[in-house]
Amino acid sequence: MLGLLGGAGLAVAGCGGDAESAGELLAGRARLPEPFTVPLPIPEVARPVRPGRYEVTQRVAAVEILPGLRTEVWGYGGTFPGPTFELRRGTPAVLRVRNELPVPTSTHLHGGVNPPGSDGYPTDLVVPAGHAAPHGHPGEVHHPVVKDYRYPVEQRAATLWYHDHRMDFTAPQVWRGLAGMVLVRDEEEDALPLPRGERELPLMICDRSFEEDGSFRYPQAHGGHGHSHARDPDFMEGVEGDVILVNGAPWPVAEVTATRHRLRLVNASNARRYRLRLSPGGRFTQVGSDAGLLAAPVAHDTITMAPGERFDVVVDFSAYPPGSTVTLLNTLAGGPAGNVMRFVVTRRAPDDTAVPAVLSRPPGRPRPVAARTFDFRRTDESWTINGHRYRPGVPLARPRLGTAEVWRLTSDFHHPVHLHLAHFQVLARNGRPPAATDAGWKDTVDVRPYEVVDVLARFDGHRGRYMLHCHNLEHEDMAMMADFDVI
Ligand SMILES: [Cu+2]
Numbered sequence: 001m002l003g004l005l006g007g008a009g010l011a012v013a014g015c016g017g018d019a020e021s022a023g024e025l026l027a028g029r030a031r032l033p034e035p036f037t038v039p040l041p042i043p044e045v046a047r048p049v050r051p052g053r054y055e056v057t058q059r060v061a062a063v064e065i066l067p068g069l070r071t072e073v074w075g076y077g078g079t080f081p082g083p084t085f086e087l088r089r090g091t092p093a094v095l096r097v098r099n100e101l102p103v104p105t106s107t108h109l110h111g112g113v114n115p116p117g118s119d120g121y122p123t124d125l126v127v128p129a130g131h132a133a134p135h136g137h138p139g140e141v142h143h144p145v146v147k148d149y150r151y152p153v154e155q156r157a158a159t160l161w162y163h164d165h166r167m168d169f170t171a172p173q174v175w176r177g178l179a180g181m182v183l184v185r186d187e188e189e190d191a192l193p194l195p196r197g198e199r200e201l202p203l204m205i206c207d208r209s210f211e212e213d214g215s216f217r218y219p220q221a222h223g224g225h226g227h228s229h230a231r232d233p234d235f236m237e238g239v240e241g242d243v244i245l246v247n248g249a250p251w252p253v254a255e256v257t258a259t260r261h262r263l264r265l266v267n268a269s270n271a272r273r274y275r276l277r278l279s280p281g282g283r284f285t286q287v288g289s290d291a292g293l294l295a296a297p298v299a300h301d302t303i304t305m306a307p308g309e310r311f312d313v314v315v316d317f318s319a320y321p322p323g324s325t326v327t328l329l330n331t332l333a334g335g336p337a338g339n340v341m342r343f344v345v346t347r348r349a350p351d352d353t354a355v356p357a358v359l360s361r362p363p364g365r366p367r368p369v370a371a372r373t374f375d376f377r378r379t380d381e382s383w384t385i386n387g388h389r390y391r392p393g394v395p396l397a398r399p400r401l402g403t404a405e406v407w408r409l410t411s412d413f414h415h416p417v418h419l420h421l422a423h424f425q426v427l428a429r430n431g432r433p434p435a436a437t438d439a440g441w442k443d444t445v446d447v448r449p450y451e452v453v454d455v456l457a458r459f460d461g462h463r464g465r466y467m468l469h470c471h472n473l474e475h476e477d478m479a480m481m482a483d484f485d486v487i
Contacts, residue, residue, distance in 0.1 A: 019449065020332045022306075022414035022472060023238030023271030028209035028217050032243060033067050035251035036327070036342040043180060043202065043247060046083035052091060056082065057098040058105055058178065065248060069214025073177035074101050080248045081204050081268070082162070082180030087153045089186035095149045099126040104133075104142070105173065107149060108165035109182060110308060110418070111158060111290055111443045116464030118149040119420055122167035122481070123392050137167055139393045154461070156292035156362070157189035159264045159310040161204070167392070171239065171270050171473035175208065175218050177248075179268050188361075189293060193354045195262040195314065201254065205305075205340060206268040207241035217241075233381075237413070238271025238474040244330065246341045253342045258318045259351035262287070265313060267305040270473040272333075273414065273446065276303045276340065279327045282319055285355050288312030289440030291423040293360035298439050302331065306416035306446035308471035311437070314355050320345045362441055365425060366404040366458055372397055373408040376415040376447065376470055376480060383415075383470060383480035390481040395465070397484040404458040407468075411447040415475065418444040420466040421486065424457035444471055459486045 048054050061078035062070045076082025076097075087093050097107050104127045108120030117124070123140040126147045127133075135142065164170055164178035181202045194200075209217040219232045219239060243250050263284075267274060276284070286298045290310050303311050320326055328340040374396070375386050382389045386396060399405050399422075406427065409417050426438035426445055430452050438445065447453050469481035 020273065020275070021240070022273050023240040023474070024235050025240045025242060026209045026217060026219065026235070028242050029212045030066055030069060030210035030214055032336070033250055035336070035339045036253040038067065038249045038252045040201070040252035040254035040341065041247045041249050043079065043081045044083045046085045053094050053096070054085060055096040055098065057100055059100040063248070065245070066210060066214055066250060071210070071214045071216060074173060075177045076180050080177035082178070084180060084202055085162075085182045087151065087182060087184050089153055089155065089157065089184060092153055093151045095151065096146055097126055097149060098146045099128045101128055103169065103173065104128070104131065104166055105178065106165045107162055108420070109149070109151060109160060109162045111160035111310075112151060113155045113421060113461040114149070114151050115462045116466060118151065119466060120149070120165045121465065121467070122165050122170070125166065137392055153184060155184060156360075157186040158184050158290070158292040159266060159288060159312050160184060161266050161268060161310070163268070168477050171477045172218055174268075174473055175239070175270060176216060179204070179206070181264070181266060183264065192356060192359060193352065194287065195260045195353045199259060199353070200262040200264070202264040202266070203246050204266045204268045205244065205246050205274065207244050207272045207337065209241040210243060235474060236478070238472045240272045240337070242336055244337055244340050251339050251341060253344060255344045255346050256317050257347060257349035258320065258322055258345050259349050260314050260316045260318070260353045260355070263313050263315060265303070265305065265311040267307050267309050269307050271307060272337075273307070274305045274330045274340070275332045276305065277301065277329045277331050278315065279329050282315065282326065284311070284313040284315060286311055286313050286437075286439065287355060287359055290443045291441035292362060294440045295362055296357060296359060297355050298436055300436060303437055304446060306414070306444065306471070307473070308416050308418050308444035309446065317343065317345050318348070318351065322347045365456055368406045368456055369403045370399070371406040371408065373410065374468065374482070375410045376417065377412045383475040383478045385468070385480060385482045388482065389479035392483065393465070394483060395485040396482040398487050399459040399484060401459055401463050401486050404456055407455050407457050409445065409447050409453045409455065411449060411451055413449050414472065415447045415480070416444055416471040417447050417468060418471040419457060419468045421461060422457040422459050422466070424455040427454040427456050429453050463487060
């Protein structure tokens, strides 16, 4: 069976689009800026209100994304992206989320190893003041106005991110701005001579479309009116915007010295995959994956990123003459979405950084105690796992705490599969070795049409109810999720 599937990795799921595209393009109507004219913003680093305690308010705000136009965002702290939280392994953090939006929310720390009550389960909702809607789903929980999320932060240094995870409405609510980054740091990372300070850039990449007045454009049927899985069939595959934003700015430009820089790449798009490449050439030296530092660096000419994935890379700008420009391209798209951002190399500067041949000692691969298969597929007008639409509270698996299992992920389309709580390593694609970009411990894997991806997942940290789901957010809202209970 694996042999037969082996050649089908690039077949397309009957949509007539190109085989690498995971969504449907929604053309915008706004006047767009020339690429590489808006400076790259760096999100504020959140300051604790007291040690280990953070507070953030989700609110409506008007921000300037396209020059000269105002965009209403729903933002953590009223910004898009929200503030970056810098957490330290061994120092627990409490994040109080206050909801001043017109809709309920649930905040998921993507990649976090957190107790189930703080995981951002889709029906574990923070509801705004005056919100009178009834409980819409079995087992739905309503926290009035505020909720304290408790993060033990016992995990390795890694690039995480946080975003809304509200049942049925994750895609429109993230599209409106509910996402930000979290950097976990630890002593293992401190000891490395990697670029830091101004030479460490968090880069949250996502796509959006805009109306003529600068407001976000999004398909009405997906837009959060009423309560429905009756989505716009034109966007069944997912929504792709025609403007690429980095840290909330369209095709921005950043000045860099001719030294090494560390780029924390996050694909925060609803549905868009990227294949990143540097022009006029150059290499990404990957030092970390979703769940932390690699054992050893891996060099890539290109990096393919599915929604939810992170790549922690070093780029050495001393390879380019001062005064030159280096463009980060997305070779999966033609037209405007083929550009991501640009670096302008300003001048030579001292550089005492390095990328050591040994980066870290990640946990080894445990021996699996069980194997299961999860089939991600379109069934009638829904996206399903093992033939089921999402049923909150009905687990499809009950792995034991402290064990590991091989989970086989099969697919009819592009489905970036994300596991809450559990980190995994990719063992095989179609029975063959994984891609170079599959290295390390991960929490999200790019599963392509008719692919069979085997991952070794370990269930550590907490017992309770977690989930796996497709991280194409429109698919997720169209029920491509499942619970698993760690027992
Ligand atoms: Cu999917």
